[in-house]
Amino acid sequence: MSGQFEQLVLPIGTTLDRFINTQQSNFPFAKGEFSQLLRDIAIASKIVNREINRAGLANIAGSFGAHNNHGEEQQKLDIVANVRFTRALKLGGEVCAIASEEDEEMIDTGNHNGKYVVAIDPLDGSSNIDVNVAVGTIFSIYRRISPAGTAPTQEDILQKGTNQVAAGYILYGSSTMLVLTSGAGVDGFTYEPSLGEYYLSHPNMRMPSNGKIYSVNESSFAGFPPGVQDYIRYCHEHNFSARYIGSFVADFHRNLLKGGIFMYPESLKSPEGKLRLMYECFPLAFIVEQAGGKASQGGKRILDIEPKRLHQRSPLYIGSAEMVESLEKHLLLDRVRV
Ligand code: P6P
DSSP states (O other), X not given: OOHHHHHHSOOOOOBHHHHHHHTGGGXXXXXXXXXXXXXXHHHHHHXXXXXXXXXXXXXXXXXXXXXXXXXXXXXXXXXXXXXXXXXXXXXXXSEEEEEETXXXXXXXXXOTTOOEEEEEEEEETGGGGGGTOOEEEEEEEEEOSSOTTSOOOHHHHSOOXXXXXEEEEEEESSSEEEEEESSSOEEEEEEETTTTEEEEEEOSOOOOSOOSEEEOOGGGGGGSOHHHHHXXXXXXXXXXXXXXXXXXHHHHHHHHHHOOEEEEOOOSSOBTBSSBIIIIIHXXXXXXXXXXXXXXXXXXXXXXOOOOSTTOBOOEEEEOHHHHHHHHHHHHHHHHHO
């Protein structure tokens, strides 16, 4: 066929499925089980995507009328997303245990031969759904520590961030994207609903080393550590743009593409910070480092933290490496000053 016809019929790209198969060498643990686990997550995300898009019509928007174990008001879609992802992982058979934001205790899936455990925030930022703002799913994948064939233990779930074998998020935004790493870079896939497939749209994503966007809820400014207050003043003085959507995955994704820093410091209101280590900080810290960025607790690398509790929170400073380093310098200067 001549070139001009080829131009008319552009290829639609590589599906997530084919990517996983052809990239097997990049997925250090990608035997059949690991690839199947990623497929299980992708399938659940397609169903959740459909339910988010029709929430207003199907009476599944709004509050569920209960509170989760963090005292946060549960949205109907929090429950729906939690059921969809945990059910997909249970039925998929590859996962022996799940830590979900929506469940107080670790879930024993009953798949005691499953090699993997998953930590997941099924729907982060769900309170934004009623106002049609982007929300996300965040997940981490670990290899179990306890022997196959036995019941999973807390040790299987409470692993350091550096033990992750893969991490990703799905952003349900103007388009739905799945962003994934398994330790060999970061790749983004855009969902084509008419075909029901994710297609590789952002190969080898890199976080700009610097930027001029800072994301923080400045209403808590008075309670921030002085070093953070100094850094925010630095952003003001250098005419940085303040961008804060109130949906972590959306803020992170914009900064990943454009450069920037997201901050959720400890404050009087949130003495440990707000974001949870296992299924918010760790997965996005893995992704950001794989894309060339940094994720810090303010003086310690997020991925090096030893989790003690399933729903442990942590202060979080994540994004362009030079911006995170500048924030850390402001914190250090403050400590030296006192
Ligand atoms: P605040 C959503 O509830 C969330 O967990 C993140 O997605 C978001 O970045 C943060 O909380 C917003 O918290 O206290 O600024 O409303």
